[in-house]
Amino acid sequence: MIRDITIGQYYDAPSPIHKMDPRTKILWTLFYMITLFVVEGFWSYVVIVASTALIIALSKIPVKFMLRGLKPIILLVVITAALNLFMTQGENVIFSKGIFTITLEGVYMAAKMAVRIILLIIGTSILTLTTTPTVLTGGLEILLSPLKKIGVPISVFVMMVGIALRFIPTLLDETDKIIKAQTSRGADFENKNPVKRIKAMIPILIPLFVSAFRRADDLAVAMECRCYNADADRSSYRRFAFGKRDFYALMYAVIFVIILVVIKVVL
Amino acid sequence: MIELKNIFYSYSANSSENTVALKDINLKINKGEFIGIAGHTGSGKTTVAQILAGLINPSEGEIVVNGESFSDYKSAARALRQKVGIVFQYPEHQLFEETVYRDIAFGPKNKGLNEKEVDECVRKSASLAHLKEELFDKSPFELSGGQKRRVAIAGVLATEPEVLILDEPAAGLDPSGRARLLEELRRIREEGTTVILISHSMEDLAENVDRIILLGNGEKIKDASTSEVFQDVQSLENCSLEIPEITKIIKILNENGMNIPENIFTVEDACDAICKALEVSQ
Ligand SMILES: Nc1ncnc2c1ncn2[C@@H]1O[C@H](COP(=O)(O)OP(=O)(O)OP(=O)(O)O)[C@@H](O)[C@H]1O
Numbered sequence: 384m385i386r387d388i389t390i391g392q393y394y395d396a397p398s399p400i401h402k403m404d405p406r407t408k409i410l411w412t413l414f415y416m417i418t419l420f421v422v423e424g425f426w427s428y429v430v431i432v433a434s435t436a437l438i439i440a441l442s443k444i445p446v447k448f449m450l451r452g453l454k455p456i457i458l459l460v461v462i463t464a465a466l467n468l469f470m471t472q473g474e475n476v477i478f479s480k481g482i483f484t485i486t487l488e489g490v491y492m493a494a495k496m497a498v499r500i501i502l503l504i505i506g507t508s509i510l511t512l513t514t515t516p517t518v519l520t521g522g523l524e525i526l527l528s529p530l531k532k533i534g535v536p537i538s539v540f541v542m543m544v545g546i547a548l549r550f551i552p553t554l555l556d557e558t559d560k561i562i563k564a565q566t567s568r569g570a571d572f573e574n575k576n577p578v579k580r581i582k583a584m585i586p587i588l589i590p591l592f593v594s595a596f597r598r599a600d601d602l603a604v605a606m607e608c609r610c611y612n613a614d615a616d617r618s619s620y621r622r623f624a625f626g627k628r629d630f631y632a633l634m635y636a637v638i639f640v641i642i643l644v645v646i647k648v649v650l
Numbered sequence: 651m652i653e654l655k656n657i658f659y660s661y662s663a664n665s666s667e668n669t670v671a672l673k674d675i676n677l678k679i680n681k682g683e684f685i686g687i688a689g690h691t692g693s694g695k696t697t698v699a700q701i702l703a704g705l706i707n708p709s710e711g712e713i714v715v716n717g718e719s720f721s722d723y724k725s726a727a728r729a730l731r732q733k734v735g736i737v738f739q740y741p742e743h744q745l746f747e748e749t750v751y752r753d754i755a756f757g758p759k760n761k762g763l764n765e766k767e768v769d770e771c772v773r774k775s776a777s778l779a780h781l782k783e784e785l786f787d788k789s790p791f792e793l794s795g796g797q798k799r800r801v802a803i804a805g806v807l808a809t810e811p812e813v814l815i816l817d818e819p820a821a822g823l824d825p826s827g828r829a830r831l832l833e834e835l836r837r838i839r840e841e842g843t844t845v846i847l848i849s850h851s852m853e854d855l856a857e858n859v860d861r862i863i864l865l866g867n868g869e870k871i872k873d874a875s876t877s878e879v880f881q882d883v884q885s886l887e888n889c890s891l892e893i894p895e896i897t898k899i900i901k902i903l904n905e906n907g908m909n910i911p912e913n914i915f916t917v918e919d920a921c922d923a924i925c926k927a928l929e930v931s932q
Pocket residue numbers: 661662663669670671689690691692693694695696697698
């Protein structure tokens with residue numbers, strides 16, 4: 384149940400995407416997210432969905448695994464879609480009853496938002512699924528390092544991101560264990576009554592927070608003991624180098640943009 | 651009372667390969683038994699325990715509870731949860747209430763008992779777990795590690811399970827805490843509860859349980875009475891487990907010319923046997 388959450392987890396597989404330089408993947412994801420929110424029109428989305436599917440296929444991550452990761456955000460997608468469906472004003476009314484009016488524009492808007500959110504989650508999870516947290520933060524640090532010159536504490540930021548990513552699976556495991564322990568004591572997490580359901584979260588959340596704080600405290604003490612200083616000028620044993628794969632990724636991005644521009648001009 | 655037939659379980663891990671944690675497990679838990687489960691790290695002990703407690707559903711296999719066979723895992727799990735209580739490794743991490751009393755009362759309250767019955771349950775299980783009533787109004791987070799563990803165990807006992815499973819309950823306790831915990835388990839068992847103890851310590855198993863189930867790489871290697879298991883040195887070695895220290899000492903004594911029966915697994919029995927052997931030789 385709790386293991387369905389795939390955001391921020393790493394999925395090991397022998398694929399070219401896994402072996403790609405993290406910087407390329409981060410930039411690609413950023414580029415993908417921007418594209419997702421600037422493009423308009425049905426055919427552009429068809430192109431984006433198709434290229435996302437191609438990347439998933441290349442990454443050798445099972446589609447089932449990807450879809451499972453979407454489960455926790457279904458509610459968010461549904462609410463967003465519903466809001467857009469009812470709130471969008473338009474000319475072409477297709478349904479109207481009392482205060483509820485559905486317009487054709489509303490339907491388009493709802494579909495667009497739903498697709499955007501789903502693609503956004505898929506796109507970012509491809510990044511984290513194919514990159515281990517240490518490599519990811521390593522890449523992030525290099526990409527952000529120019530900001531150090533103007534005094535932004537990049538090392539601290541990157542360390543925090545790294546620790547956060549590192550702790551997602553640990554805390555999920557912990558949650559899983561706590562849910563099981565409380566289930567065994569007769570806690571009911573499947574009650575239909577929403578108030579009771581929320582109340583049933585308390586026996587999970589409190590031990591989870593307690594353990595998260597304990598872990599954070601332990602880690603802080605351990606780092607302090609080893610004289611960790613975030614601002615130290617340190618080198619890394621990991622060297623990143625752009626290779627053939629990264630060149631292909633760049634080509635892919637160029638072709639992707641050209642196709643989108645062509646669609647925009649032609650249609 | 652509970653029977654597992656041809657149970658398989660695999661974790662879908664975050665990689666392209668699945669981990670098969672249990673392969674073709676068959677076992678039977680009878681009423682009133684004191685059973686030990688032993689095996690190397692990663693042999694599947696915790697996984698078996700979770701299936702017995704109805705917390706995870708097997709990938710394949712049949713579960714029989716009180717003679718009734720369930721092919722639908724959901725109802726099997728419900729039946730198991732009503733019967734079985736489980737104390738996980740480091741159970742103190744699941745405490746959440748403001749006071750010790752209320753934490754122990756969580757289970758009985760979920761069962762829908764009224765206030766008086768809940769109170770009875772709490773006091774009874776606290777005394778079984780050697781928990782002083784002075785602690786009832788304290789926050790569980792202010793207690794020492796050992797006391798926290800007692801509260802957690804009392805919390806499970808308060809649900810009055812017919813079968814109590816404990817996963818490495820003595821991990822991280824000092825020797826006297828360990829001895830007291832095992833003593834409590836014996837008492838709980840005398841009250842009529844079936845107890846399943848998962849442990850790495852052969853000494854703890856030797857001194858307490860009647861039957862041992864040996865697991866190795868997700869398979870059941872052996873399932874026999876305690877003395878039978880300890881005589882099968884080969885199987886134990888295959889599971890990277892050892893016979894109790896005291897049995898090893900007896901073997902060494904015998905190699906050096908003494909004549910003591912080798913089916914002795916507790917220190918007290920060894921004492922008697924060595925004394926007897928010395929008398930005979932004089
Ligand atoms: N949550 C999980 N996800 C994936 N694999 C798991 C998970 N939990 C256990 N496993 C795997 O299942 C197998 C059995 O694990 P299990 O926890 O039952 O072992 P164990 O006998 O309890 O070990 P220990 O003595 O260390 O507690 C191991 O190979 C382990 O790697």
